Amino acid sequence: MDKLFVPGPVDVGQDVMKQMQRPMIYHRGKDFSQLLENCVENLKNIMYTKNYVFISTSSSTGLMEAAIRNCVKKRCLNVATGAFGERWHQITLSNGKEADILQVEWGQVVTPEILDDALSKGDYDCITLVHNETSTGVSNPLYDLSKVIKKHDVCFLVDTVSSMGGVKIEVDKLGIDVCLFGSQKALGLPPGLSSCAVSEKALTIAETVKNRGYYFDFTVFKKYWLKKQTPSTPALPQIYALEYQLDKILKESLEKRYQRHKELAEITRAWTKDHFELFSEEKHASNTLTCIKNSKRINIEHLKAELKKRRLIISNGYGKLREKTFRIAHMGDRTIPELKELLDVIDEILVET
Amino acid sequence: MDKLFVPGPVDVGQDVMKQMQRPMIYHRGKDFSQLLENCVENLKNIMYTKNYVFISTSSSTGLMEAAIRNCVKKRCLNVATGAFGERWHQITLSNGKEADILQVEWGQVVTPEILDDALSKGDYDCITLVHNETSTGVSNPLYDLSKVIKKHDVCFLVDTVSSMGGVKIEVDKLGIDVCLFGSQKALGLPPGLSSCAVSEKALTIAETVKNRGYYFDFTVFKKYWLKKQTPSTPALPQIYALEYQLDKILKESLEKRYQRHKELAEITRAWTKDHFELFSEEKHASNTLTCIKNSKRINIEHLKAELKKRRLIISNGYGKLREKTFRIAHMGDRTIPELKELLDVIDEILVET
Numbered sequence A, B: 001m002d003k004l005f006v007p008g009p010v011d012v013g014q015d016v017m018k019q020m021q022r023p024m025i026y027h028r029g030k031d032f033s034q035l036l037e038n039c040v041e042n043l044k045n046i047m048y049t050k051n052y053v054f055i056s057t058s059s060s061t062g063l064m065e066a067a068i069r070n071c072v073k074k075r076c077l078n079v080a081t082g083a084f085g086e087r088w089h090q091i092t093l094s095n096g097k098e099a100d101i102l103q104v105e106w107g108q109v110v111t112p113e114i115l116d117d118a119l120s121k122g123d124y125d126c127i128t129l130v131h132n133e134t135s136t137g138v139s140n141p142l143y144d145l146s147k148v149i150k151k152h153d154v155c156f157l158v159d160t161v162s163s164m165g166g167v168k169i170e171v172d173k174l175g176i177d178v179c180l181f182g183s184q185k186a187l188g189l190p191p192g193l194s195s196c197a198v199s200e201k202a203l204t205i206a207e208t209v210k211n212r213g214y215y216f217d218f219t220v221f222k223k224y225w226l227k228k229q230t231p232s233t234p235a236l237p238q239i240y241a242l243e244y245q246l247d248k249i250l251k252e253s254l255e256k257r258y259q260r261h262k263e264l265a266e267i268t269r270a271w272t273k274d275h276f277e278l279f280s281e282e283k284h285a286s287n288t289l290t291c292i293k294n295s296k297r298i299n300i301e302h303l304k305a306e307l308k309k310r311r312l313i314i315s316n317g318y319g320k321l322r323e324k325t326f327r328i329a330h331m332g333d334r335t336i337p338e339l340k341e342l343l344d345v346i347d348e349i350l351v352e353t
Helices: A014-019 A030-047 A060-071 A083-094 A112-121 A142-149 A200-206 A218-225 A236-252 A254-275 A300-309 A336-352 B014-019 B030-047 B060-071 B083-094 B112-121 B142-149 B200-206 B218-225 B236-252 B254-275 B300-309 B336-352
Strands: A052-056 A076-080 A099-103 A126-130 A155-159 A178-182 A194-198 A289-293 A325-329 B052-056 B076-080 B099-103 B126-130 B155-159 B178-182 B194-198 B289-293 B325-329
Touching: A014 A236, A030 A052, A030 A194, A030 A236, A052 A060, A052 A218, A060 A083, A060 A126, A060 A155, A060 A178, A060 A194, A060 A200, A060 A218, A076 A083, A076 A112, A083 A099, A083 A126, A099 A112, A112 A142, A126 A142, A142 A155, A155 A200, A194 A218, A200 A218, A236 A254, A236 B236, A254 A289, A254 A336, A300 A325, A300 A336, B014 B236, B030 B052, B030 B194, B030 B236, B052 B060, B052 B218, B060 B083, B060 B126, B060 B155, B060 B178, B060 B194, B060 B200, B060 B218, B076 B083, B076 B112, B083 B099, B083 B126, B099 B112, B112 B142, B126 B142, B142 B155, B155 B200, B194 B218, B200 B218, B236 B254, B254 B289, B254 B336, B300 B325, B300 B336
Parallel strands: A076 A099, A076 A126, A126 A155, A155 A178, B076 B099, B076 B126, B126 B155, B155 B178
Antiparallel strands: A052 A194, A178 A194, A289 A325, B052 B194, B178 B194, B289 B325
């Protein structure tokens, strides 16, 4: 079995996988309502929120589309510190919404000053941000940015796809109106499910936005949530796994989980600095994924192929960084010994080459 | 463990469930491409099509939205022979498309004459049809309707959610431009995945339709399919199960599967006529679900509760038919002895009551 050090899907524990074997139940019955409530309560704890929490049978990309379709009436500012920020701009435009893109050099974060300036210049009602950019390995300074965003009358839409569960993100304190993420990243679950916290403000706006569609309409999610149901048939196996894994994560404590992610990142960064260079500024480097600048101009495809022979999977750079960087993800239930084993094997391969 | 006689999710065989335990793989790697190709090839066989086949991490409702967003430019005719036909009208309007609804009395099918007349009266570029209406238990006469539809220059969008895999539906012969269905019905798979066959005509139209969004954009699906990938992280566990189950279904032969569904339906209809009445005309009654008119005015909630004690789950009527009908689904891998057991137990309960 391969060990995945890619930014999702992550490896899933055998105990979690087994949960997917639970028999099917009718999604319009009481057993399902209880299951859904259990998940939502725990998701609220993980997001530090009292907002509505919806579970979507889609990847996180679907919920990015949801955020746009429900909240943008006037014009959206899409902050792009990498490929997934650009993806959000693409989604905004493809849904017929007006938008500007705030391009930040890849490897950098957006600063509160730049953001304040950009928000002051346009008549925006929404801003999108990717918290943790897996294409560049940077983690935008959510807490500092939040202070600036609160000065403007905008809906704050945040993709925490690859950070939620690995890094502390206090949705209510940060004033995030839509905070979305997927199952297959730092939460250590199989793919196929995503979730979002939606503020009362975002829901009130949604009611006045035209052409929200149906599948990702927050008001439809809310209507069914009031019956403790999902609008359409949900991905039951992943919801079983979610219920179990959230319980486990909370019992073991979120703080320990954040600490482990921090240590995994520190080890990877120390190793990177010994051999290569960090692609991002160290103080903004992500705790769930490290993007390594290929400063030694090694053959990344060869490294990947050699690792694959040993059943270890890493990623090359994303898009235009394909040859210039490679990426090691360290998220979910990944342990420190497993990471060290990977780094040791890379060391061996680099010596041999 | 409950036995589900509800119109999805259906019970899933242990051997199929076990497939979901296969370890996670990277969805941008060769192993995934092979997996996706295997699934798509077999889906083409099951749909009798050479069209593009896409796999979506969503319920079928998501692909209903996809069909509308990609294909409707002018005006859509939504044929409603029940609640899911009405759902399609709701989806069409909520996506800002012009549409008319052709309402047919619940329990009836739409006839070729009525459809021809409706299509002649409006300037439509799309028509939506629910093949198998689980709210009323009718199966629209797809082959007869197809002949009429071919006379008009429209995109033919068909929901075969609860029939595909249980009933023969030859997509290419029928000239269906978008044929969509979910995993958790007659194919006997866990929920969380849906699929559609999309014609070259529909794809060509999609390229010219504005505001298709991203998550359900057929041109994005096609772009990634050319790389043998999905646009975003797919529901791997369900795709593992799909690969296995499609192989199994094709090896056991589709004809046998259709025959079993036919027999299940005939047994249920015979039982219904002995005790109650069919809600639909017999010649248009569905082979995957029977909707039973509560002609004896039994207490349906009581029947359901008594069955639930014995771990057998059926559905009451849908929406406005809640008290007037109840529904027994007989699809997927359901066997004749299992169905007979259910009917025997209902007989006992009816005698006791």
